[in-house]
Amino acid sequence: QVQLQESGPGLVKPSETLSLTCSISGVSVTSGVFKWTWIRQSAGKGLTWLGYVSPTGSPTYNPSLRSRLTITQETARNQFSLQLASVTAADTAVYYCARDRGVGDFDSWGQGTLVTVAS
């Protein structure tokens, strides 16, 4: 059974870099055609696709965040990570990692982690 777990600071100061890690169990981050994805949800609002890293380590980003976002694969630890630079209060959200089976259907999700941007 695939399990995902987000970890990282719950509070980040404005203008700093938000860093999160998603630990994967039950499947290798390099296997198959899965796209290892980050999604966020602002308070009381909907879901936004941020981007993913492919099994070969190639990232794809939401164009609205491309200049600030980095998603990387860490094969030795079977993890993938998100870094979002120059954060503002608008980046405050619950961040989810998820497995995309290839065409935008997310069959496994982490529990989500709340990140607040505040000084």
Add this chain to the structure above:
Amino acid sequence: QSALTQPASVSGSPGQSLTISCTGTSTDIGKHNLVSWYQQHPGKAPKLIIYDVTYHSPGVPRRFSGSKSGNTASLTISGLQAEDEADYYCTSYTLGTVHVLFGGGTKVTVL
């Protein structure tokens, strides 16, 4: 690319049926059958319930069903139950610069 359009809320009584619409364009929903639906209870992660327009995720009750016509996909809940009260989101795969579009979400209330 804009988000997919869903009604903000729908409601029904136990045992009734209700349908949630998800409207996109000819470049996303209208172009293929790669539409999914998610159920999200408060404080929980979304859960995949329908994929490829009509297919059920394992363990999902058959009272949930999906369909599509043109640029609009729909999720129908038949025999509404109290535990179906949740937020529901649709998604569509796209060939554009955004890999997947989300709908704005629909809050289902069981009266």
